[in-house]
Amino acid sequence: MPELPEVETVRRQLAAVLPGRRIKGVDVRLARILRNIAPEALQERIIGRRFTGVDRRGKFLILHLDDGARLIVHLRMTGRMTVARAGDPEWPYTRVVVSLDGGSELRFSDVRTFGTWHYAGDTGGEPPGLAAMGVEPLSDGFTPDTLAGVLAGRRAPVKAVLLDQRRIAGIGNIYADEALFRAGIDPARPAGSLSAEEVTRLHEKIREVLQASLEKGGTTVRDYVNGRGVPGEFQKYLEVYGRAGQPCRRCGTQLVKRKVAGRGTHVCPRCQR
């Protein structure tokens, strides 16, 4: 599932090739991917425009156009955003193709069709979650005090708070489990019950695991590929996610999978308290 490291990897690659490219055509093969605009209206608005830059906010990709409008894309579970030469083989389940000058194409494929595109012009049109997005965990604004404030007084499981995009942006199921393991904290603990020391440790581990994954091009469990169609490498370094039944690398105890915050949750029952 694309989370912050995966989306940031895609962003960097798109930012290297899209700016300056002019949109020649838009082929929408599944209209409901476009959440706030019809295919014909999208074509009318963006054909002839040039891309000027690519940003990321949480798990959203924000593609800027030269008239100030933005295409805001969320990959959700199985979305893939790639740039390829026109005529090169497509991924299966390609849903949207934006053809560009110079002979390349921006392609969006998505098996499960959870992914979304929003067109945001002068009149708004941002997806609801974007404006309410919480702090970027790799930014300077994310400090141990920030995390303490986010967790304080909450009775929800600490994992639920880490997954809440309005509190912290970009953490999904994989990195929540990995950060909590590395910090030695049981995901089911009420968020407000963490000691100052535990909060500091969790803050450090969140940043460490996101940064480490980013350096490996993200995690590919099944579907994720980067902007050039290449899988990530960080799955080799996962400590708990997807390792239920296998021994903890730290203590040898068999890792278990249970449900926390409605999500499959991977823990070492000995290392995490």
Added chain:
DNA sequence: ATAGCGCCCTGGTGGC
């Protein structure tokens, strides 16, 4: 305000 849950969607998997 907060917390929990069901829904969307499809392919892969595991059990019988």
Added chain:
DNA sequence: TGCCACCAGGGCGCTA
């Protein structure tokens, strides 16, 4: 071997 229930889960809308 074949079938089918179940699981994966981000974000959103609904409920208490």
